[in-house]
Amino acid sequence: MSRHMDDHDAIRTLSALAQPTRLAAFRTLVAAYPGTLPAGTIARRLDVPHNTLSTHLAALAHAGLVTYSRSGRIVAYRAALDRVSVLIAFLTDDCCDGRPEVCVPGDSDDSSRKPPMPQEA
Numbered sequence: 001m002s003r004h005m006d007d008h009d010a011i012r013t014l015s016a017l018a019q020p021t022r023l024a025a026f027r028t029l030v031a032a033y034p035g036t037l038p039a040g041t042i043a044r045r046l047d048v049p050h051n052t053l054s055t056h057l058a059a060l061a062h063a064g065l066v067t068y069s070r071s072g073r074i075v076a077y078r079a080a081l082d083r084v085s086v087l088i089a090f091l092t093d094d095c096c097d098g099r100p101e102v103c104v105p106g107d108s109d110d111s112s113r114k115p116p117m118p119q120e121a
Contacts (some may be wrong), residue, residue, distance in 0.1 A: 005090040009064075013087050014062035021048055022056045026065055029079035035074035036069070 005013075024046050029037060045055040057077055060066040064083040068075050078107050095100040 005086050010087060013063045013065065014064055017029050019056070019059075021046065021053070022060055025053065025056055028059055029066060030081070030093055032113065033079045033081060036078045039075050039077060042077065060070060078084050 017026060025042055028042055029046055039053060040047075040050060040058060042057070043060045046053065048056075057066060057068070061068060061077075065080055066077045067080050068077045070076075
């Protein structure tokens with residue numbers, strides 16, 4: 001997986017997630033990570049017809065958000081979390097006015113990273 005992303009890649013990746021069934025499928029795979037799930041299992045969990053889900057999984061694979069392996073007739077999918085990491089790095093590359101110590105992705109609950117509240121006069 002490439003560690004580089006440009007605007008086109010970011011838009012393609014975000015667009016793949018901007019659909020309810022694809023987002024639900026991706027989140028289902030994230031919950032199963034690092035394991036894989038067969039397409040049929042995902043379809044049953046989401047109550048989506050298998051052929052419909054296959055189209056959505058293909059869109060996620062095209063965006064690099066999932067990988068898959070085939071064993072006979074079974075296709076098993078895995079979330080590509082490295083792609084999500086690359087996307088987050090791309091989105092936050094210019095974060096915090098060049099002060100990376102202030103901008104720690106995934107640490108939004110840390111009150112020390114929040115801007116100070118204005119003092120009353």
